[in-house]
Amino acid sequence: MSDELPFRILPELTDRNRHFWTGGEHGELRFLQCDDCVYLIHPPVPICPRCHSKAQHAEVVSGRATLHTYTVNHQPWMPGPGLPYVVAIVEIPEQAGLRLTTNIVNCPIAEIEIGMGMQVTFEHHDDVWIPLFEPERS
Ligand SMILES: [Zn+2]
Numbered sequence: 454m455s456d457e458l459p460f461r462i463l464p465e466l467t468d469r470n471r472h473f474w475t476g477g478e479h480g481e482l483r484f485l486q487c488d489d490c491v492y493l494i495h496p497p498v499p500i501c502p503r504c505h506s507k508a509q510h511a512e513v514v515s516g517r518a519t520l521h522t523y524t525v526n527h528q529p530w531m532p533g534p535g536l537p538y539v540v541a542i543v544e545i546p547e548q549a550g551l552r553l554t555t556n557i558v559n560c561p562i563a564e565i566e567i568g569m570g571m572q573v574t575f576e577h578h579d580d581v582w583i584p585l586f587e588p589e590r591s
Contacts, residue, residue: 458576458577458578459533459534459535459576460532460533460534461533461534461576461578461583462531462532462533463578463579463581464581466580466581469485469497469499470496470497472484472485472511473485473495473497473511473584474580474581474582474583475580475581475582476511476513476582476584477573477575477576477577477582477583477584478577478582480516480575481513481516482513482514482515482516482545482573482584483511483512483513483514484511484512484514484545484551485497485509485510485511485512486509486510486511486512487501487503487504487506487508487509488506488508488509488510489501489504489506489508490503490504490506492504492548493512493514493545493547493548493551494509495551495553514545514547515546515547516572516573517545517546517570517571517572517573517589518543518544518545518546518553518570518571518572518573518586519543519544519546519568519569519570519571520541520543520557520565520566520567520568520569520571520586521541521542521543521544521552521567522541522542522567523539523540523541523542523557523565523567524539524540524541525537525538525539525540525562526538526539526540534556537562538556539556539557539558539560539562539565540554540555540556541554541555541556541557541586542554542555543555543571543586553584555584555585555586556585556586557571557585557586557587558574558576558585558586558587559574559587559588560587560588564588569588569589570588570589571586571587571588571589572586572587572588572589572590573585573586574586574587
């Protein structure tokens with residue numbers, strides 16, 4: 454992580470999303486998990502999309518992911534990370550179809566490949582730890 458943080462529009466923390474945005478303080482990627490059917494719920498919603506239970510807790514996952522798809526942004530659409538930067542969708546191995554929109558960091562753009570193994574890293578701003586992904590270290 455460089456010393457100079459990019460400008461980010463930060464999420465407003467609520468009781469429903471705090472687990473996700475503050476897990477990085479402990480190096481943890483967390484998702485809501487249904488207590489009844491163990492489905493991982495993202496983005497956070499009050500009712501399990503699979504079994505309609507309202508019982509849920511924050512569960513820590515491994516922090517690993519597979520790169521599902523990505524695009525390289527060269528345009529300064531709004532204040533944000535330095536250009537160019539990579540917007541990616543990664544798939545979380547703990548549950549098929551559980552995907553996260555994120556940025557890829559610490560990787561030359563020419564070395565990015567769909568399907569590559571990634572791992573979470575966090576960018577700390579105020580009370581928020583933004584989950585970003587970098588190539589998995591072997
Ligand atoms: Zn459920």
